[in-house]
Amino acid sequence: MDLYRMTKRLIEKYRLRPRKRLGQHFLVDEKIANYIVALARPRSNYPIIEIGAGLGALTRPLSKYGNMLIAIELDRRLIPALVEVIRDIHNIQVILADFLKLEFMGRFSSIVSNLPYYITSHILFKLLELDFEVAVLALQKEYGYRLMAKPGTEHYSRITVMVNLLADVKARKVITRRAFYPRPEVDSIVIEMRKRKLKLKTEDLEFFKSIVTGLFTYRRKRVTKALKYFLSKSSLNVDAERILSEARIGAESRVYWLSVDDFIRLAEAIKQTIGSNLHMVP
Structure with missing residues (x-):
């Protein structure tokens, strides 16, 4: 049958x-x-x-x-x-x-x-x-x-x-x-x-997810503006332009242009700026 x-x-x-x-x-x-x-x-x-x-x-x-x-x-x-x-x-x-x-x-x-x-x-x-x-x-x-x-x-x-x-x-x-x-x-x-072999440690996944979710709320906006909104809502008093520069991301980029590796560098730059290093896997 x-x-x-x-x-x-x-x-x-x-x-x-x-x-x-x-x-x-x-x-x-x-x-x-x-x-x-x-x-x-x-x-x-x-x-x-x-x-x-x-x-x-x-x-x-x-x-x-x-x-x-x-x-x-x-x-x-x-x-x-x-x-x-x-x-x-x-x-x-x-x-x-x-x-x-x-x-x-x-x-x-x-x-x-x-x-x-x-x-x-x-x-x-x-x-x-x-x-x-x-x-x-x-x-x-x-x-x-x-x-x-x-x-x-x-x-x-x-x-x-x-x-x-x-x-x-x-x-x-x-x-x-x-x-x-x-x-x-x-x-x-x-x-x-x-x-895949993770480029982040497991304990950093939630932080990474919060950044990705927060920025994709403003999917088509310039990443500079989206990041400022995200940092403000997260009560993080840091310089968005400086973070993007450290992450090697162009200020005119749109959120939906960013690759997985871009988001990883962005997460690293944010945590370094606020004084807590994101644990990276070599």
Whole structure:
């Protein structure tokens, strides 16, 4: 039985109605499922995490690698159907839980998910806190383009900066809305992420994030003006022009022109000026 017919059968058998508030669009294209699973092939024996196992479109094929597979699902209604799909497989642990509320320890070989559009950012940043080798994610196409946008372009945003500080992101394949049931209103994209070596120490991430978030409030303004607003709101009585000079950033630059490295130098210059050095990794 192909994936589409299996999904329809499970929905009818268990009287399931996909919940819009949970962003439920089940993957029903078997070729796409196999493509995602192939990209997520583990290079080690560490466990695999699947976020949002749903009706098992990815769960069952992921189990073939033999790694322990932690399949997380938030919707209690789907669990009986999921258990049916994987009933003869013994290397899968199903967890009924909200991924955002779980605590994880140790290293993971792969993280795989068809991310619900409405909560993509929250899951993405939680995921990036984990120690993993590769993450393969299907997400809204426009959101995926934001993750890979270049400085100075339309889609470049604070999300772009924060994600690219932490990971190398590559587009792998556009998925049409026909690959899902029920069909979403937009197409999706498969991305591959691998963690970067941090140029900051972990304890400085929140400070860095506050600068990026604060400046992107004034995304198209000159960075001099945006920085003055940010420093004023933060009650920091320091010279914006001096900080930009020390960070080697042109005063006429716009906020959305700044690269990840520009923001790192800017954070360093601010903390040096206020007398607390940002911990940099050589």
